Amino acid sequence: MSPIVRTWLGIVSVVLMITALYMVFVYVPTEATQGIVQRIFYFHVPCAWVAFAAFGIVALSGVLYLWLGQDVWDDLGYAAAECGLVFCTLVLITGSLWARPIWGVWWTWDSRLTTTLLLWLLYVGYLMLRNAGGDNPQIARLAAVVGIVAAIDVPVVVVSVRLWRTIHPAVLLTRQGGHGLQDPRMVATLLFSMFTFTVLFAWLLMLRLATVRAQTRIHRLELGLALAEAAAQDRYSEARSIERKSIRSS
Amino acid sequence: MTAFTAILRKDLTLELRSGESTVALIALSLLIMVVIVFALSQAGARGAEAAAGALWIALVFSGMIGATRAMAAERENGCIRGILASPVDRAALYAAKLAAAFIFMAIAETAAVILMVLFFNLEFDARLIRIIPILILGLAGFSAIATLLAALSGRLRAGDLILPVLIVPLYVPALMAGVKSSGALLAGADFSMVAPWLKILVAFDILFIAAGCLLFEHVVGED
Numbered sequence: 271m272s273p274i275v276r277t278w279l280g281i282v283s284v285v286l287m288i289t290a291l292y293m294v295f296v297y298v299p300t301e302a303t304q305g306i307v308q309r310i311f312y313f314h315v316p317c318a319w320v321a322f323a324a325f326g327i328v329a330l331s332g333v334l335y336l337w338l339g340q341d342v343w344d345d346l347g348y349a350a351a352e353c354g355l356v357f358c359t360l361v362l363i364t365g366s367l368w369a370r371p372i373w374g375v376w377w378t379w380d381s382r383l384t385t386t387l388l389l390w391l392l393y394v395g396y397l398m399l400r401n402a403g404g405d406n407p408q409i410a411r412l413a414a415v416v417g418i419v420a421a422i423d424v425p426v427v428v429v430s431v432r433l434w435r436t437i438h439p440a441v442l443l444t445r446q447g448g449h450g451l452q453d454p455r456m457v458a459t460l461l462f463s464m465f466t467f468t469v470l471f472a473w474l475l476m477l478r479l480a481t482v483r484a485q486t487r488i489h490r491l492e493l494g495l496a497l498a499e500a501a502a503q504d505r506y507s508e509a510r511s512i513e514r515k516s517i518r519s520s
Numbered sequence: 521m522t523a524f525t526a527i528l529r530k531d532l533t534l535e536l537r538s539g540e541s542t543v544a545l546i547a548l549s550l551l552i553m554v555v556i557v558f559a560l561s562q563a564g565a566r567g568a569e570a571a572a573g574a575l576w577i578a579l580v581f582s583g584m585i586g587a588t589r590a591m592a593a594e595r596e597n598g599c600i601r602g603i604l605a606s607p608v609d610r611a612a613l614y615a616a617k618l619a620a621a622f623i624f625m626a627i628a629e630t631a632a633v634i635l636m637v638l639f640f641n642l643e644f645d646a647r648l649i650r651i652i653p654i655l656i657l658g659l660a661g662f663s664a665i666a667t668l669l670a671a672l673s674g675r676l677r678a679g680d681l682i683l684p685v686l687i688v689p690l691y692v693p694a695l696m697a698g699v700k701s702s703g704a705l706l707a708g709a710d711f712s713m714v715a716p717w718l719k720i721l722v723a724f725d726i727l728f729i730a731a732g733c734l735l736f737e738h739v740v741g742e743d
Contacts, residue, residue: 392689419728
């Protein structure tokens with residue numbers, strides 16, 4: 271991806287984010303029962319969406335890496351996992367900030383909270399594995415396997431934690447088919463915020479991907495340089511010994 | 521199939537002669553049970569649900585330590601190279617290692633169940649037989665993940681530290697299902713009441729055994 275596209279994406283996401291902040295703090299009406307705290311929801315839900323999407327990218331790039339064997343898929347998986355962890359952490363933090371005044375607790379073992387926590391833990395495991403790998407050439411394949419296995423786990427987690435009683439508000443879709451957002455301005459703000467976070471995520475992902483790819487390239491260049499140096503060293507000592515011999519013989 | 525039986529027989533013969541894994545797993549389960557009983561207050565360490573919880577904690581933690589051993593033993597004298605060099609299907613190799621891990625863990629788990637009855641003042645009655653299918657499903661799922669991930673983490677420097685971080689979050693759905701359903705069954709609930717949990721366990725096992733068979737070749741490479 272060219273740097274120009276990245277720059278433009280950055281500019282666009284800054285503009286979008288300022289607009290989203292205006293909408294969240296000024297445009298959208300305050301929710302009647304929850305009050306001002308509810309506004310965090312317009313950041314909470316987009317973060318959750320991005321965290322899950324990032325996880326999908328990790329799994330998908332794992333499949334593509336094992337299938338096609340191109341380095342770019344491995345780098346993409348790495349970058350998506352790092353960005354995903356940031357957004358997943360934000361989901362947990364914003365959720366806690368909201369839950370304290372509304373539910374009276376920072377944390378509860380509700381199904382969606384548990385799922386998100388497990389997703390976060392899976393991300394941490396994946397990134398710990400990558401860090402432990404160092405320059406092990408096999409780490410890309412191993413990480414791809416972990417990414418795929420974790421993605422298989424997520425639906426099972428969702429089903430099993432749902433069997434526990436859930437108290438999380440069903441904002442987007444309730445069983446009756448309606449949703450909890452009465453005001454059209456709330457829907458507009460949420461949708462705009464989701465779009466903003468998607469663009470922000472795309473920008474961060476591209477920046478991170480470029481860094482990861484640069485790191486891979488530097489690593490290769492360093493290896494090549496070390497080899498060249500070793501070769502040059504050999505030739506230098508060879509030249510010195512020839513020189514010494516020629517001095518002695520003269 | 522012959523490759524599967526050959527590798528499994530090798531593992532079982534090794535185990536029969538040394539008894540390393542099973543003895544260690546039983547000892548670990550005992551220790552974990554003792555720790556739980558001491559850690560819970562006298563009031564907490566009572567009842568079917570606490571007993572089921574202790575049983576599954578023992579399973580997960582002894583299993584994690586056992587899993588690191590299973591592949592380390594293969595690596596120690598380069599045995600894994602011999603197996604990989606022979607024309608063995610990687611899925612058969614995975615299935616054999618899984619079966620061996622399952623058998624060792626099942627032996628340790630039998631001991632853990634007896635300890636659970638003794639420590640938590642339960643009865644040796646029909647209720648214990650009814651949790652057997654739950655335990656078999658739970659152990660199969662655990663062996664499936666642990667075999668795949670132990671082969672994976674064994675190739676890294678700090679692999680022993682990474683393994684629990686990977687296994688525990690992955691195993692949580694099966695752990696929830698196992699604890700909930702065996703707790704209910706020990707308390708005298710009917711099988712129909714735990715049916716949803718049983719379904720989750722079966723789905724978990726099928727998914728991860730299939731994933732392991734497909735992905736194992738990427739995990740055991742030449743090194």
